[in-house]
Amino acid sequence: MTEAVDFNVARWLEAQQEAVLDAWMSDIVSRWKKNYLHVVDTEHLHLQSRQLLEEIRKLFVENPNEFWEPTPDSKIVVLIRSLSTQRAKQGFKPADSTFYVLSLKRVLWRRLLQDRIAENKVALATCLAMIENVIDRLTLLIYEVYVETRERLIAQQSLSLLELSTPVVRLWDRVLMVPLIGVMDTQRARQTTERLLEAIAKYEATVAILDVTGVPVLDTSVAGHIMKTIAAAQMLGARVVMTGISPDGAQTLVKLGVDFSVVTTRATLRAGVAESLLLVGKRIVAVKDAP
């Protein structure tokens, strides 16, 4: 009895394939129309979906009775993986990405219920359970891959941010500049300190400008990190000029009881540069016959 019914699912799907695909695609397009259709190639989407549908049909043929467990290298898993990775990179929201297969489930259910198989309650329940099982697995898979892709992206970005965001610039003979950009945490603070000390040693610098214009939040912990960097630089005999503290930042720091009196502070990088040049006995003057 069951075998006959299961066989029906595969065959039924084969017979209905075009109609299901059409209903499915129009459902998808109506949902994605607003945000994503410009990034999705409709023809490619059709092709992909037809392939997926075909794979699902094969699944029903191959596993007529037992519940299907996805194996990592099966064709359908590979297909879903590439699909979900692509969606994640295209900036789909997770809900919209999983909607892709959930919509298929909806379409299949609707068509099944309209079919004459609906008269046989047992057969219908079996069919629905099978479809439900497969689609649910695929949904979970899509979500998993989506998160994986996003996490990889975030890891890559934070790594490149870490690499990019701690340059030590040689501004003039014996004058270094460290533009701090982004959130300062322990790891970044240590890296900044290391690079600054290396650069001080390398260029025999006597002045270092620490520009915090790009640091969004100045709190006790950030200030603590910066103070350590300053103390370390001073131990190598360099003077530190701090620039770019905003009025709000200054208010916060003083209210938190942070003491920056050991460093020279200037409002802007411009003033900081002038100050540090003075510390090495230089000055910027206007050229009379400038071109």
Place this chain on the structure above:
Amino acid sequence: MRIPILRLGDILLTSIQVDLTDAEVMQFQTDVLHAIADIEARGLVIEITALEVVDSFMARTINDTANMAQMIGAEVVVCGMRPAVALTLIEMGRGLIGVETTFNLNEGLARLNKKIAQRGDSSLTDDEDAV
């Protein structure tokens, strides 16, 4: 009421002439800091000749404001403190430590100009790139 903040070249001049509520003092602090940042002032004078009573909150706020102003690159002088006020503040153990103080405005400006002349950015004239 808001305390007027006057610009005198690179220096900002403020004079507190009435007793302020706590909220007004905080407003004053914010105003002063933003004014300094706006024109990249190199000096700030806080003139308190007219103040006959300075409570601990007021004293602390003046001290804090001075520290904040220094943090964003302005030299600060508090001037014109009345002898009685100074006495009270010392007795309270809340002296305006860490801030330069002078007896009157004249001396305050002189002190400030001297400090500014020693700074690296005193050679910078008006911001040529400013739009």
